[in-house]
Amino acid sequence: MIESWRWYGPFDRITLPEIAQTGATGIVTALHEIPYGEVWPREVIAARNAEIKAAGFDWVVVESLPIHERIKRGEGDLSQLFANYRQSMAHLAAEGVTNICYNFMPLLDWTRTDLAAPVARGGSCLRFEASKMAAFELYMLGRAEAEADYTPEALQKAAIWHQQATEADKDTLLHSIMSGLPGAYDRYDIAGLKAALQGYDGLDRAALRSNYKRFLDEVIPAAEDLGMTFGVHPDDPPRDILGLPRIVSDAEDIDFILNAVDSPANGLTFCTGSLGANPANDLPALARRFAPRVHFAHLRNVRKDPDGSFEEAAHLEGDTDMVAVIAALLAEGTASGRVIPFRPDHGHELLDDAARGTHPGYPLVGRLRGLAELRGVMAGLRYNGA
Template identity: 70%
Template structure:
């Protein structure tokens, strides 16, 4: 597997020389400074690639080439947005970058309610607390119908939290929920979020799927022509959020996506943490089922609570059997090598590490610390090296 590291370029407090010390050989990157829907130019890509390769890394995966909200809603000047997206794909391919990770989550990306939840032995982690999310939706956002999405027990906890919370607590909750948009230009206050949600009125699961299929029909033929691997990232968490449908949450969803446009270019980013947040998802089994479509892997782990809450675990200590999952990926790599297939090596990156030691003093992107991810990468590397010495 290709050991990769997500880097946010000029917005990142972690430097390329520091990343080099982690042992990672490749970077996962995007031009986060380009507004959604605009073209990534060849020159801008080439300039960033030169910086990356000059520091001794490969730029292996683009994460993400973002999908404009109008495409998800199916409104506005879609022809221009599709054309711009395809042009950005062509410009990436012209620079030798041929794997694109993207997501199709409406309005917001990954969602957490706590960015610095304390760990038992020190350090902090990201956490999704069901009661705080309910407090946000029911009491702060006042979303119609939100009560129906939560059990009575969770609603009771949400009411208590809201009554006891300060204005600073509520502001911190809003900022935590918005933190899943590291490359986006939109950051919503309560009024802005209400307005943004209104634009999704009438868009149910079937409508979002139809808009998604149209997107795939517009871009997958271009990916085929360019020799690119185009791989969707699962929803995080894998459930409806803010009353918005999510359509990349389980094996049935993945099967629908891969069948919607049947092409080797239409693939999957296997994120063990996102899928693992749903107790119904057997992540190694999902990886086994869709192994031939996996082009990129996010390896992380979560601990789940009975009420639907979860938090980021150490990479080898959560609810997903990471050894079993990596075994699936290594077997698939071996199969591809034996068959002489392209994209035989699967790039992987350690995802959402704990904030440990000096991480606690740095202003890192939430979930993307230096020490915590380096620990995760070292643990994953050890598993991979051990499995490589054993019969697969």
């Protein structure tokens, strides 16, 4: 497996020379400055790739080539958006960048309610607090039907939080929820989010699946021609959010996607954190089952609560048997001869991480700790013949 590191290019507070000191050899990045739906110019891709190579790395995964929301909604004439997407693919392939990670989550990307929840023995982590999300939906957005999406315990805590919350608390919660959009240009206030959600009225699970299949029909044949692979990132969290359906959350969803266009180019980004937040998912079993179609791995751990809350755990702690997952991916590499890139996903803010002001979930020290732990697991498994 290729040790890689997510880098946000000119927006990142962590430099390529600093990343080099982690021992990672691959870079995972994107052209975050280009608005969704526009073509990525080949010369801009080439310049970014040259910068990465000059620092001693390979650009191993594009994360991500984002999908315009109109495609997810199935709205209007999409021919130009699909053509632009395929042109960006062609430009990437021409520069030797052929592995694309993407997601099909409508409107919001990963969603958390707390960006600096305290961790035992110091440091902080990302957290999804079900009661805070319920308070946001019910009392800040006024979405009464959200009551059906939460446990009685979460709803009771939501009411208490709302009664006690200051305007600053509400602003912080909105900021946290919006922070999962690192490459997007849209950041919403409450009025803006309400307006944006109206564009998804009537979009149910079946409609979103249909729109997703259309996307795959449009891009996977081009990926085959270009020698590219696609790996869809699972929903984070793996549950409906703000009344919007999410359709990449469990084994049944993944089966649908991989069979919608049955091609080796149509694959999965195996994110142990996103899939691990669903109590119904058996991560080692999923890794063994879908390993032949895994093109990229995000390795992180979560600790779940009965009310649907969860938080980022240390990479070898939490609820997921990380050793078993890694063993399955290493076995796939041995069997197929493929080398799967992975990165230590999300990390605790440790030591002086908080002072850097990095993207939420992407500190230097916390991810370095995670990479070192994952590297140790892989070394031990290889020593024992895995």
